[in-house]
Amino acid sequence: MTQKIWATGENCNQFNNTKEEMLVKPTLLKKFSGKVHKMAASYTNLIVAFKDNQIESLGANKYKGYLDQNSNTKNDPITKISSGFKHNLLLTKSGKVYAFGNTDSGQLGRTQSNLQTKKPQPFVHDFQNLKVIDILANEYQSLLLFDNGDLYAVGRNSTYVIDPNKKTIKKHTIPEHSALVTELTLISEDVIKISEGNASKHLLYLTNDYTLWGQGTNSNGQLGIKQISHRIPQEIINQPFENKNIKTIFAGYELTLVLDNDGKLYTCGSARSNGFGVKHLNFTKLAFFDDKPVKKACCGSRHTIALTKNNKIYYFGYISNRGTTLIRGRPVELVLPDFNYNEALSISTGVNNFYIYTIEESSIIRDFKQLYVSKDFTDYEINGIQIHKSFVEFRLNCGIEKIEQNLKNYSKEETNNFFMWVYYDHIENCENIEIMCKKFEITNIKKKRLKNDLEKLYKDDDSKDFNLLIKDEDEDEEEEEEKDYDNEEEGNFEEIPVHKFVLLARSGLFREMFKNISKNEQNINQIQDYSRKSIESLEKLIKYFYTDQFEITADDDPELIFEELSDAIDYYQLSDKNNFNLQLNNILEH
Structure with missing residues (x-):
């Protein structure tokens, strides 16, 4: 499994050695070995949290380590990260808040101004249970939403987001000290959802009666209301979405997004930011995504990145650095180099940049994971877990009786976690998996990889328990049409040895064929391929099932193989379109 974060836009040089110039194409920022759990970015920060509550902060507030070095937070995982202009907040499952960065922009619950806290520190206020x-x-405030619906804010108030009295505040009559709010201040009640993002001038939130409120400066329509310069909370009405159906609210410098539970995306704000090219002071649905439901969207200062439910990434808006415009106008698809979009990914935005987090699993891992999860074609049970006997024997290199004996004292949950590793290298509890593997004389689980084992298995013809039958090309076509394939004639077929579980895992076509075989024929050791492809091409395909690679020798005909396998994605119902096509195109280079 490979985990990467890609960066595009301005200021990316703060996080690696990238030059100051604008990054027009996605650039690999960093690879991670731990399992990334959460990610958030702002103008000067990129914060990454891992499953074990380690965090890494890149940029202005560099930090790498556990959330709290003084206490055990393993059982209190991070549930959210939020990054402002120069400060960062982290929230755990139990409701603990940690902060680090510069107190001058957001205060972080401290009365001292311009104080740097480089390591996460517990928020100092008493939350009164x-x-x-x-x-x-x-950008300039820290906001906390409590379980009773109270919304509190602290920080710099020069943009008038904080208004505890709910009265019109005129800029020229504000006492000097009101520009800095040093104590948590109640700004609203009965709140159930607040906007995300690092906007500096406005805030949106939803109350428990499903009223949507906005407050702050509205010079570009960020609040989704026509009136300009409203610095007191005001209800946002006549919007084209149902408030009960709001999934996420995201606020940038001069635009706001609303994503609903149906995957519809609504924007408002300046012409250069909202995806329309025309200023919208009210929320307007972006029809571009009508047939591309969105599962996550976020915006920076003037740009938006959207992740659709089919794992496509689109971006729109405006990023300018030293006169260079990166994006503007209608949504455009962003394509990552050599990335299979069937894999997991997530997105985040900074003020003038955006980040994409990818988890790249090989198609082999994904296919065997699906084989395990689906429980189709299982033929044995250990501790209540259904498995494929021949596959498990192969991976553990011993008979099923020994496997059952070694696992007899483990719970169903422990057994399930163990087989998750057996099928697709997933490690839920490293220490426990290592103990169980030692019973099978496996001393290094990191080197015992499914893909490596399958590559070795491909070369072991003696262990192959199945034959794929290929029709003899010399047989007359008229005889072919008249032939009854239920009564196969010897001598008319060539054979490709294979493991049955490889066909089951890798090809939807063969899974369907096996499902259609009657119960009294379940133990057959051969099946025919009806595609009329040459044995040369099908041997290459079978090797791809084991290795995720096509290999061409001097004796092969690359053009024939390419032509015959160009429809294999659809015909054999393969899961990995991108990698397959990449490997297939490489054939022609030979």
């Missing part, structure tokens, strides 16, 4: 359920590091 209330639990924090959401956080927001706005």
